[in-house]
Structure formats: C-alpha cells, structure tokens
Amino acid sequence: MTGADRLHVIDALRGLALLGILLVNILVFATPYYATGLPDPAVRGPLDQALYALITLLFETKFYLLFSFLFGYSFTLQMTAATRAGASFRPRMLRRLLGLAVIGVLHALLLYHGDILTIYALLGVILVLAEHWDARRATRVALILLGVNALVWFVLSGLAFAEPTAFATDAAAELRHVRQALTGFTGLPGEVVAEHARQYRSTWPVLMALQGVSALAAFLLGFAAGKLDVFQSLERAQPVLGKMLRLGLPVGVLGAMVYTGTVHLNVSEPVKVLGFALDTFTAPFLTAAYVALFTLTWPRHAGKLYWLVPAGRLALSNYLGQSLMCSLIFHGYGLKLMGQVSLLEIAGIALALFAVQVWFSHRWLSRFQYGPAEWVLRGVTTLSVPRLKCTEVLSPRKPGRAA
DSSP states (O other), X not given: OOXXXXXXXXXXXXXXXXXXXXXXXXXXXXXXXXXXXXXXXXXXXXXXXXXHHHHHHXXXXXXHHHHHHHHHHXXXXXXXXHHHHTOOHHHHHHHHHHHXXXXXXXXXXXXXXXXXXXXHHHHHHHHHHTTTOOHHHHHHHHHHHXXXXXXXXXXXXXXXXXXXXXXXXXXXXHHHHHHHHHHHHTSOHHHHHHHHHHHHXXXXXXXXXXXXXXXXXXXXXXXXXXXXXXXXXXXXXXXXHHHHHXXXXXXXXXXXXXXXXXXXXXXXXXXXXXXXXXXXXXXXXXXXXXXXXXXXXXXXXXXXXXXXXXHHHTHHHHHHHHHHHHHHHHSTTTTOOXXXXXXXXXXXXXXXXXXXXXXXXXXXXXTBXXXXXXXXXXXXXXXXXXXXXXXXXXXXXXXXXOO
C-alpha cells in the first residue's frame, strides 16, 4: 500500500463517518421529538419504526466515535506536516484548535446547537499535551477511560434502580420543550438563532457528559494508530484488524441490540440508563469492527469505494454543509419543514443530501486543493494564506492531504 493509498483509505473512512453522522444528526433538525422519550409523529408506520430502530442500532453513538478516531489520527498527520515545514507542532496545533473552536461556536449558534467541534477543540488540548506519548501509553489510557466511563454509567444505572423517581422524566415539561423548539426553529431567522443559543447552553454540557470521555478515548486510539502507522501496510495489520472484526462485531451488535430495545420499547427510565451504560461499553467495539471491515475490504475494492474519498477530504466543510442544508430545509431560514415529514422521508433526504455532497466534493477538488473550511483552518494553523487553486485534478493515485 503506497502513501497515497494510505491517505485515501483514511479519507474514505472520513466520508463514511460523514454519512453515518448525517443519518443521526438530521433527526435533530427534522423533528423536535428526537431524544425526548415522547412518541414522535414522524414515526408514522411499521417502516418508519423499523428504520428508526435500524438507525439506532447501526449508527447512533457509533459514528461520532469513528469521526473522533480519525480526528486523533489526523493529529499525527499534523505532527508530520509541522516537522516537514520545520515548525513547532504545539503552537500550530493550538492555533488550529482555537480556529476549530471559533468555527464550532458559530456553527452551534447559527446552524446546529449539537455541534461537536467545540468539544473536539477542548479535548484536543489534552491530546496536544500527550504529544510525546507512545502508542502503547495512548492505548492504555484510552482503554482505561472507556472502562471507567462505562463503569460510571453502570453505577448510575444502579442508582436509577435504587431511586427510580430521581431519574424520572417529566412528560409535560418535555412536551413544552418540544413546542418551544418547534416554534423557535421554524420562526424568523433571529428566532432560530435565539433557539440555538438557548438550547446550546444546556446541550453542550450534556454532550460533554455523554460523549466527551468516549470521544477523548477515541482520539487517543486514533493517535496511537497514527503513531504505529497502522494503515501503512495492511498486510502487516491484517491479523490485528481480523481480531478487531471477530471480537468487535458480535460484542458491538449484541450491545447495540439491547440499547436499541431500551430506546424504542416502553421500558422504565432505570432500564434506559442501563441500556445506555451497556452501549457506552459496547459501541466502541462496533466502531472498531466498522474500521476493521472497511480497511480489510479497501485493497480489493478501493475502486468501488473511492467515491467516498473526496467527501472525506472535505470532511469539515461537508460537516458544516450538512447543517447548512438541513437548516435550509427544516428551519426558519428556508422551507420550515421541521415536524412535517416522516422518518422514511427524512432518511431519503439525508441520502440525497449526501449524494449532493459527494458530487460537490468531486467537482470542488477538480479545481481546488482544500475545502472552504479546511482552507480557513489551514490558514489559521500556518498563519499564512494557503494556495487554494490546484493545477491537477484529483485522481485515485494522488495522495490526499491532512484535513
């Protein structure tokens, strides 16, 4: 596997992660009932119910971990880039994280209050401090974090069974929240921004609590993979990838099935907390299985999977673009379709949007070296104005660049 191929499989994984993230995030834009525990009018029949369960089973809580793993891997690419440029890595990376945080705050306030970029920027500082860790230490700390995080949630589930009333949800309050969100997000642009700001204040700490530790662990595992250059030689990595697949798939699927049942069946709050605790433990296994399966498949089917590469090279621009397009469709900036479409229609819109992004990414990279957001972030990182236009068309044999 050449250096170009190595970066292409990483970019393709980024593209895959973008698709999985879109299939989950679009629900936040399309229905104010998502994750409230209330019956969702968007689920209108057996097909909607089956599709909702499938999204929970295969995508929810799995693909942000994949994105986080690749974010950690990109740290090693940035370290290599700094060395190649004869620059100090730490100041460059801190500037990059600051730029990412600014983009994340703007993204949260204008487009999507569930933004993950600010959390990445904050947790990324920890990874900068771990710059000199070797792969073994990074992996060990990551596994400890995952274990402790799961243990905490299992303890919380035990407390939930001991004191069920402490974890009970107020359905009337949730319904008021749903109505307020629907009014705000389908109102005038100023009202949309105000609703994002209101929800961001409560969503950010919840996201940090639910995803922060797992995301940091995934950062460290990606960082370790980059340190070991796992993707440099698939022949050398095949035994490890095979073990990841054989262990991760059954454990991950079993945990995901239990979690899906607790989300979609009429169970008590303590059982829901227990289901999430189990998912916190098993979701990394399923994510690891996804990485292993895709990477093992890549050498023989790279030509068929290459369409994901340009989308992955523009990962940041496409992540922001997904929020922009969803806002124009579902919020007061555009068509105001929030709460008016079925889950089947929502999934169809998501696939159509991703197809547009794939097409756009191919077209963009035929003329430019970086995506719009990547260009801005690179400028902040290097304190320069990077050359945007390229003289060569992207081809399957040309190496990609660090996102």
